[in-house]
Amino acid sequence: MRPIIEVTCLGKRYRLGAFGAGSFREEFAGFFRRLRNRGNEESLPGSEPMAREKRDLWALRGVSFEVRRGEIVGIVGLNGAGKSTLLKLLSRITQPTEGEIVLRGRLASLLEVGTGFHPELSGRENVYLSGAILGMTRKEVEQKFDQIVEFSEIGRFVDTPVKRYSSGMYVRLAFSVAAHLEADIMIIDEVLAVGDYAFQAKCIERLHALTRVGKTILLVSHNLYTMQTLCSRGILLRAGQVQVDGSMQRVIAEFRKGSLGTRKTKRDLHGSVLVENVAVNDECEARIEIVKEVELVVRCDFVVKRKEVLHFGFSIKSVDGVYVSGLSTFVENRPRMYEVGRHRLTLRLQNVNLCSGSYKLAFAVMNGNGIAVHFSDDEFGELAVVRPFEFDGCVGIRHSWDRNPVGAVANHQME
Amino acid sequence: MTGETDSTVVGEIRIRAEDKWVILDAGALWAHRDLLLLLVRRDWITRYSQTVLGPIWFLIQPLLTTLVFVLIFAKVAKISTGEKPPMLFYLCGMIPWNYFAQTFSSSSSVLTANVALFGKVYFPRLVVPLAGVVSNALMMLIQFCLFVVVWLVYYFLEGAVSVPPLGGLFLLPLAVLQVAALALGAGLLMAAITARYRDLSHLSAFLVNLWFYVTPVIFPISSVPSHLKWALMLNPLTFALEAFRYSLLGVGVVDLPMIVTTTCATALILFLGMVAFQRVQGSFVDTV
Numbered sequence: 001m002r003p004i005i006e007v008t009c010l011g012k013r014y015r016l017g018a019f020g021a022g023s024f025r026e027e028f029a030g031f032f033r034r035l036r037n038r039g040n041e042e043s044l045p046g047s048e049p050m051a052r053e054k055r056d057l058w059a060l061r062g063v064s065f066e067v068r069r070g071e072i073v074g075i076v077g078l079n080g081a082g083k084s085t086l087l088k089l090l091s092r093i094t095q096p097t098e099g100e101i102v103l104r105g106r107l108a109s110l111l112e113v114g115t116g117f118h119p120e121l122s123g124r125e126n127v128y129l130s131g132a133i134l135g136m137t138r139k140e141v142e143q144k145f146d147q148i149v150e151f152s153e154i155g156r157f158v159d160t161p162v163k164r165y166s167s168g169m170y171v172r173l174a175f176s177v178a179a180h181l182e183a184d185i186m187i188i189d190e191v192l193a194v195g196d197y198a199f200q201a202k203c204i205e206r207l208h209a210l211t212r213v214g215k216t217i218l219l220v221s222h223n224l225y226t227m228q229t230l231c232s233r234g235i236l237l238r239a240g241q242v243q244v245d246g247s248m249q250r251v252i253a254e255f256r257k258g259s260l261g262t263r264k265t266k267r268d269l270h271g272s273v274l275v276e277n278v279a280v281n282d283e284c285e286a287r288i289e290i291v292k293e294v295e296l297v298v299r300c301d302f303v304v305k306r307k308e309v310l311h312f313g314f315s316i317k318s319v320d321g322v323y324v325s326g327l328s329t330f331v332e333n334r335p336r337m338y339e340v341g342r343h344r345l346t347l348r349l350q351n352v353n354l355c356s357g358s359y360k361l362a363f364a365v366m367n368g369n370g371i372a373v374h375f376s377d378d379e380f381g382e383l384a385v386v387r388p389f390e391f392d393g394c395v396g397i398r399h400s401w402d403r404n405p406v407g408a409v410a411n412h413q414m415e
Numbered sequence: 416m417t418g419e420t421d422s423t424v425v426g427e428i429r430i431r432a433e434d435k436w437v438i439l440d441a442g443a444l445w446a447h448r449d450l451l452l453l454l455v456r457r458d459w460i461t462r463y464s465q466t467v468l469g470p471i472w473f474l475i476q477p478l479l480t481t482l483v484f485v486l487i488f489a490k491v492a493k494i495s496t497g498e499k500p501p502m503l504f505y506l507c508g509m510i511p512w513n514y515f516a517q518t519f520s521s522s523s524s525v526l527t528a529n530v531a532l533f534g535k536v537y538f539p540r541l542v543v544p545l546a547g548v549v550s551n552a553l554m555m556l557i558q559f560c561l562f563v564v565v566w567l568v569y570y571f572l573e574g575a576v577s578v579p580p581l582g583g584l585f586l587l588p589l590a591v592l593q594v595a596a597l598a599l600g601a602g603l604l605m606a607a608i609t610a611r612y613r614d615l616s617h618l619s620a621f622l623v624n625l626w627f628y629v630t631p632v633i634f635p636i637s638s639v640p641s642h643l644k645w646a647l648m649l650n651p652l653t654f655a656l657e658a659f660r661y662s663l664l665g666v667g668v669v670d671l672p673m674i675v676t677t678t679c680a681t682a683l684i685l686f687l688g689m690v691a692f693q694r695v696q697g698s699f700v701d702t703v
Contacts, residue, residue, distance in 0.1 A: 088700075089430065090430075091536070091537050092430055092537035093533070093534060093535065093536070094697070094698050094700050095430070095431075095697040095698050096430065099431075099432075100429060100430065100431050101429070101431075102427055102428070102430075103427065103429075103430070104426075104428075109535075109536060111535045111536070115535045115536045116536070118457055118461060120461045120464045121457060121460060121461070125456070125457075125460070128453055129453045129454075129457055132450035133532070133536055133538060135538065137449050138449040138453075161464075
């Protein structure tokens with residue numbers, strides 16, 4: 001059986017710089033130049049290609065892969081790696097600059113929740129409209145209408161204009177329409193992150209159900225856990241190219257290895273405190289690698305020029321934006337008066353048990369009111385944790401599993 | 416699952432860079448006819464939602480405009496409307512003109528007004544301007560009813576009008592189609608141009624205003640000095656206006672050469688509009 005999606009040498013170029021003033025003239029000039037150079041487009045006059053190349057940005061280039069019917073492929077990559085562009089090309093929102101995509105089946109793309117919803121229309125009308133916009137026929141929507149409403153849990157509000165809905169209801173109804181699409185290929189971008197926890201679980205369950213009936217799904221999400229449980233296969237994009245195409249496990253491992261460039265920037269908002277140095281574990285490097293649960297020691301040398309109360313803050317964020325932890329003497333209400341002179345602050349973090357991945361460290365000095373007088377940009381330090389995949393999320397919690405049988409029933413079952 | 420059976424029906428879809436020259440994918444449009452009707456419905460519901468008078472505004476608007484016309488053009492400026500009462504004369508002209516103006520403006524803003532939607536999901540973009548053509552046609556129908564009511568008032572109370580030659584009625588559907596095609600074509604052309612050069616969107620409203628004055632809405636062709644008539648004859652909308660007056664009021668100039676040239680001009684504009692629109696819509700969302 002031929003693959004349901006075939007992508008060959010796909011490329012998408014964006015022109016940087018808007019079509020602003022002067023572009024009229026430029027375009028006319030370009031048009032006449034093209035007329036003169038008809039047939040030998042490659043040999044455009046000297047300066048032209050250079051200027052062009054500078055403005056051009058290839059969001060994707062030379063991307064090729066195939067997807068077989070029934071596969072669930074997760075697309076992973078940092079922001080700007082070309083994930084969204086790939087989804088847009090696959091769902092025909094924009095045209096490729098080069099290459100080809102062959103789709104052998106009906107495709108539905110869910111790049112946002114509530115596509116085509118209109119606030120003035122009732123829930124019922126929106127289900128029909130949004131369904132049609134996403135590619136369902138009226139008959140299909142009619143058949144599934146009750147299911148959709150039931151799934152969304154909006155009940156008797158179905159005939160109320162959606163502008164009166166709570167944001168939760170709105171999102172649930174919108175997702176329900178999407179979840180009942182009848183397409184062979186579904187392209188899903190981040191839309192899983194909707195609703196409360198129970199509804200999210202329901203959505204994921206629905207995706208599982210879709211895959212059981214043989215739908216082909218392409219999924220982009222920042223939630224690596226979801227990706228790992230749902231997707232059999234992953235594609236890692238980096239700088240517009242396919243870096244890894246293989247099992248989701250391998251893709252995630254490779255993705256987590258990826259490091260960010262580090263940048264040391266400090267900002268003084270106030271002249272009263274001069275931060276000379278902030279170091280983690282006394283390393284000079286901004287980037288620290290750890291392989292297991294560790295103790296982190298943050299040391300800050302600073303000079304106080306005016307006697308005042310100071311507070312300190314420290315935070316850890318994962319590269320995909322999860323705020324792992326923020327600690328500060330202000331929140332803990334432990335003010336301290338600092339005399340003029342040189343000081344050293346030491347912060348000890350015990351049992352830092354982070355999952356594999358890259359984390360950004362930030363440091364701040366605050367005045368007595370908790371207003372930052374000095375803060376490092378996110379990238380004052382970077383923590384790269386490389387370790388076996390022992391748990392998911394950001395932080396490992398000390399734990400134990402108690403799995404002893406209760407009473408004799410369990411014993412009986414064992415036999 | 417119905418999805419399974421569908422998948423065998425749907426053939427291959429090839430997405431390539433060079434698809435710009437496909438002018439009309441009629442099959443895809445037909446497949447989205449439900450969407451078109453739902454968009455028309457949305458237009459109607461949202462246009463006057465939360466207004467007290469609701470759809471009555473569809474009547475009040477043309478009525479008020481006509482009254483203003485009667486006051487300004489007939490009473491103050493004293494522009495002759497021939498032997499027909501100004502009220503009826505204007506109402507009759509407003510039917511095709513409003514249809515044209517509204518369809519033109521809704522089509523010409525279709526790309527910029529739907530950026531958010533077009534950036535998130537694909538369906539044949541032409542469905543949206545076509546929905547505008549249909550929903551504005553419904554509005555025209557209401558105005559037509561208004562015209563009939565006013566006509567009956569004049570017929571029975573004042574005896575100022577007589578029943579027009581019934582043979583002229585066959586011109587009406589032709590004129591409506593022509594206005595629709597012209598407005599769609601010119602609107603799409605404008606949409607394509609403004610997608611590229613946003614500055615020109617300011618020109619669009621001005622263009623409609625200008626067009627109004629070279630269209631015989633508030634004056635009969637016969638009142639135009641003969642050395643200026645060519646300007647009216649160049650305007651493909653003139654035919655529709657005259658056809659409406661001829662079939663509804665029994666006045667107006669319609670002849671075969673006019674029908675032929677108008678049809679050709681309209682077809683050309685529609686073709687250009689479709690080509691330009693098709694070329695722009697493929698990568699329009701990149702330039703926003």
